[in-house]
Amino acid sequence: MKKIIIAVSVLAVLAGISIGAFVTVKSKSDKETQKQIETLADNVLFNIDDSAINKVSIFYADNSSYTAELKDEEWTMTDSSSNENFALNQYTIQQICTFISDLTADTNYGEATEENKAKYGLSEPYKVSVSDDESSYTLYIGEKSPTGDYYYAYTDTKNNIYAINASDAESIITTRLSLKDDKLITYGDNDITGLTLKKDGKIVYELILNTEKSFWELPDEYSMLTVNQTRPENIITMITRLTAEDMLEESPDDFTKYGFDNPTAEFIVKASDGTEKTILMSRYGKNAETYTHVYLPDSKQVETYYTADLKFIDYDIFDLIVQNIENANMYAVSEFEIKCDELSDKFTIDHTNGYAECRGNQIDLNNAELKSFFETFYNIFSYIIITDIDVESEPELTDPVFSVKYTKLDGSESSVDLVPTGNDNKCFVFADGVYTGTITESDFINSMVSTYEVLCRQAGIEVSN
Numbered sequence: 001m002k003k004i005i006i007a008v009s010v011l012a013v014l015a016g017i018s019i020g021a022f023v024t025v026k027s028k029s030d031k032e033t034q035k036q037i038e039t040l041a042d043n044v045l046f047n048i049d050d051s052a053i054n055k056v057s058i059f060y061a062d063n064s065s066y067t068a069e070l071k072d073e074e075w076t077m078t079d080s081s082s083n084e085n086f087a088l089n090q091y092t093i094q095q096i097c098t099f100i101s102d103l104t105a106d107t108n109y110g111e112a113t114e115e116n117k118a119k120y121g122l123s124e125p126y127k128v129s130v131s132d133d134e135s136s137y138t139l140y141i142g143e144k145s146p147t148g149d150y151y152y153a154y155t156d157t158k159n160n161i162y163a164i165n166a167s168d169a170e171s172i173i174t175t176r177l178s179l180k181d182d183k184l185i186t187y188g189d190n191d192i193t194g195l196t197l198k199k200d201g202k203i204v205y206e207l208i209l210n211t212e213k214s215f216w217e218l219p220d221e222y223s224m225l226t227v228n229q230t231r232p233e234n235i236i237t238m239i240t241r242l243t244a245e246d247m248l249e250e251s252p253d254d255f256t257k258y259g260f261d262n263p264t265a266e267f268i269v270k271a272s273d274g275t276e277k278t279i280l281m282s283r284y285g286k287n288a289e290t291y292t293h294v295y296l297p298d299s300k301q302v303e304t305y306y307t308a309d310l311k312f313i314d315y316d317i318f319d320l321i322v323q324n325i326e327n328a329n330m331y332a333v334s335e336f337e338i339k340c341d342e343l344s345d346k347f348t349i350d351h352t353n354g355y356a357e358c359r360g361n362q363i364d365l366n367n368a369e370l371k372s373f374f375e376t377f378y379n380i381f382s383y384i385i386i387t388d389i390d391v392e393s394e395p396e397l398t399d400p401v402f403s404v405k406y407t408k409l410d411g412s413e414s415s416v417d418l419v420p421t422g423n424d425n426k427c428f429v430f431a432d433g434v435y436t437g438t439i440t441e442s443d444f445i446n447s448m449v450s451t452y453e454v455l456c457r458q459a460g461i462e463v464s465n
Contacts, residue, residue, distance in 0.1 A: 043105040050101035052132040059127035087181035099171040105162030112154045112161045120152035177247040184242040194270030205317045207232045224437040226322045235312045244303035251300040258293040259284025265313040325384040327416045328406040335407035342449045345464045363459045373455040380448040388439040395428040
């Protein structure tokens, strides 16, 4: 019995020891967990609604500073140490807001004493302050860690030095150049009313928006030419969306360094408010096929752009005009008459009943094969391909090598005549008796005559000479 009592007593003591050990271990674990929670919480440097930030101030180690405020959903510079006022890169400012709003550190290096600040490059830090309508928050960033993984930083609310992820820090750190707007042009699509290209001091082309007609035109001396409206529209779409591939030097001392002493082109953009922007473009250096250097005199900024995106500086007037002339759509015509050395004939078209008539002979346009021959014949001479322009010549409408006159369904008439230039098979193009300033080639006449002869044979009509 005594042994049993002793055994029970020993078990009770051991149980007590085990319970005590469990309580001690659990208490230690709870403390460690709590400490981890506190450490994680302390490493959360900011918890800000980035959409509520409406002011960003940046301070550099050289004492220069810039302040941007959000006005009408656009970041605008409102203050700078040097009284500068340049357009801001909206993406750069918004990126600062995004990355600073929930910035979390990886490591705490202890109290931000003056000695520690000096140790981690925080004596003269890069400083960013952001504000919403209620509070301001400031981050100080120092040197990069030896491994390159972190930057050292502290805040205005936590008196400790932390290590923050390098990619997060570099999304917040900006240079003066990265603050500047990197757009080629700050005008909007609907602001632009003029586009001018100059080379070697001479105007290559000038496009002017007729605001009443919403139609792009050339200057008066080219008034006989019709602008292909997609050209200026495409140029405007490109220049209002282009951003620099690289922001280089500002206020360059040596223009020859980039070839701006003899630029490839000078491009001038005019706006409806009467202002204009001039852009110098230089394809200079060994990478000219890939990159074009651009100088913006307003901001005195040198930038680079992809050469392929600036192909509009290779255009001339010919590239800007409608390069074919549709004389008259067949389905808008009731009658047409052709004259040239090889043939002279006249056709009427009855679209309602589906036939054409030539010298009293009907051509059944409900017959798919005959309709195909007829349309092919008609389209050969009704779409004149422009091969060149010549606005300086003043040819007279005499001795045309080809003429066609149309009577349209509404009773109106139109005509096209081709007059030889005296240079091989090239011809001046006249529309409705007026010289168009364009040149075509008369090669199509042979093809037209051959197709006409095939049509006549298939329709059982005698060929007219």
